[in-house]
Amino acid sequence: MSTLKLDLQTYKDLMKQYIETQNEQALYNAEQFSKHSIQQNISPDEIINVHFQALMELYPDVPDDIRNSMNFLLETMISYGLAYQEYQALREKQLELQSELSVAAKMQQTLLSTVKPEYNQLDVGATSHPAKQMNGDYYHFVEDQEGSLGIAIADVIGKGVPAALCMSMIKYSMDSFPEKRMEPSIVLEGMNRVVERNVDPSMFITMFYGLYDTKDNRFFYSSAGHEPGFYYSAKEDTFKDIEAEGLVLGVDRDTSYKQFEQQVDPGDMIVLLTDGVTECRSGDDFIEREEIAEVIRHYKHLPAQEITDQVYSHFERLQDFQLRDDFTLVILRREV
Amino acid sequence: MDFQSCVNIKKEWDIVGARQLGRDIAKKVGFGNVDQARIATAISELARNIYLYAGSGKVCFDAIDELNEKGLRIVAIDEGPGIQDVSQVMEDGFSTSGGLGAGLPGVKRLMDEFDVISRQGEGTEIKVVKWLR
Structure with missing residues (x-):
């Protein structure tokens, strides 16, 4: 960038050059001048004033009528100048908010981080992507001393900061449960009481809790109004919904949750997700649940983590890389 | 401090009167075209607030002519309902007049010094103040 001085003399020289030559170079200089002015937060009314003064100096005999018309123009531009300054101030504020938010998002990632467990007979994959900077989805793995794997997946209805704040609370409540084997129905009943006590009634949280017993490959689960996952049977090569009715968290303090059980055979997959996955859209249409099953089937030869990543990429592309809701997908597959 | 002159604001037309008097004084103090236009815009904003929200009030002008500083002081007084939350009104983007007015933040930008005292139910x-540089 050239170093233009933003003063009356420079403007006058540039204007004179243009009046004499009317060439493109002079106009290019004008463009540079305005860009520099914007960088220096110079508002449009000031440019008008400089133009006015330059005109007077170059042509001292400008008729009074023209002089007055310049004053008139100046007057009309004052409000534009104000609007411009307000825009600048709001822009700065927005940048500030954005950097604050990205710090918060990083903090949240640390808070909600969970260690993906490693088992010989169980292949685990998990991915979670927020629609905005902060995530209103949550998944968490809990390994207990008796060789069982607990999987929590939850979704706050809504997104952005309020949902994320709510999610942090869920995470801490989960952490406060004892480390011994927890029955899914007991976990959800406990969480229901926490949410009922602490969360605004206008906020809804759905949650699914599953417990995989690695000794006999049985999967126990309960759901609090959560989007049903899929159970993939390798023998039949079919997907079926993991149905488990249950009220969303926080509605009624005394809700009890039914617990279900599923025998898991080698090659079978448990697919858990949030409604950010099922409410993906292509154009204006919601995708069908069968489509998700088909995409998973397409990648089923890959390791579980790669399946979740590929499915996410698929739907991210389908939605033009703009998620409408937080997207979380967890896949467990029995290997042997 | 110089002789003080005021314009009563009751009708929308009075806004023009306030601008005129303010501009005349600004000219006498020695303000240039741009500052005159800025001062006039600030006066409009202050007078319009009185007209819209208080019903009536006045805008007064003081030419400041001291040893080492010259300037113009404008005081807008009304006995209207008062401003509920001054901080909120001073926030950019919070304009009660449908976004077209520059609002009080605009007035603050146009001038060099700015102070508000508002009591609910009292006015x-x-x-x-704008200083001559």
Whole structure:
């Protein structure tokens, strides 16, 4: 960038050059001048004033009528100048908010981080992507001393900061449960009481809790109004919904949750997700649940983590890389 | 401090009167075209607030002519309902007049000094100063 001085003399020289030559170079200089002015937060009314003064100096005999018309123009531009300054101030504020938010998002990632467990007979994959900077989805793995794997997946209805704040609370409540084997129905009943006590009634949280017993490959689960996952049977090569009715968290303090059980055979997959996955859209249409099953089937030869990543990429592309809701997908597959 | 002159604001037309008097004084103090236009815009804003929200009030002008500083002080006084939350009104983007007015943040930008005293149910006094440089 050239170093233009933003003063009356420079403007006058540039204007004179243009009046004499009317060439493109002079106009290019004008463009540079305005860009520099914007960088220096110079508002449009000031440019008008400089133009006015330059005109007077170059042509001292400008008729009074023209002089007055310049004053008139100046007057009309004052409000534009104000609007411009307000825009600048709001822009700065927005940048500030954005950097604050990205710090918060990083903090949240640390808070909600969970260690993906490693088992010989169980292949685990998990991915979670927020629609905005902060995530209103949550998944968490809990390994207990008796060789069982607990999987929590939850979704706050809504997104952005309020949902994320709510999610942090869920995470801490989960952490406060004892480390011994927890029955899914007991976990959800406990969480229901926490949410009922602490969360605004206008906020809804759905949650699914599953417990995989690695000794006999049985999967126990309960759901609090959560989007049903899929159970993939390798023998039949079919997907079926993991149905488990249950009220969303926080509605009624005394809700009890039914617990279900599923025998898991080698090659079978448990697919858990949030409604950010099922409410993906292509154009204006919601995708069908069968489509998700088909995409998973397409990648089923890959390791579980790669399946979740590929499915996410698929739907991210389908939605033009703009998620409408937080997207979380967890896949467990029995290997042997 | 110089002789003080005021314009009563009751009708929309009075806004023009306030601008005229303010501009005349600004010219006498020695302000250039741009500052005159800025001062006039600030006066409009202050007078319009009185007209819209208080019903009536006045805008007063003081030419400041001291040893080492010259300027113009404008005081807008009304006995209207007062401003509920001054901080909120001073926030950019919070304009009660449908976004077209520059609002009080605009007045603050146009002038060099700015002060508001508002009591609910009693009225509002806004004092602004523009210094001649």
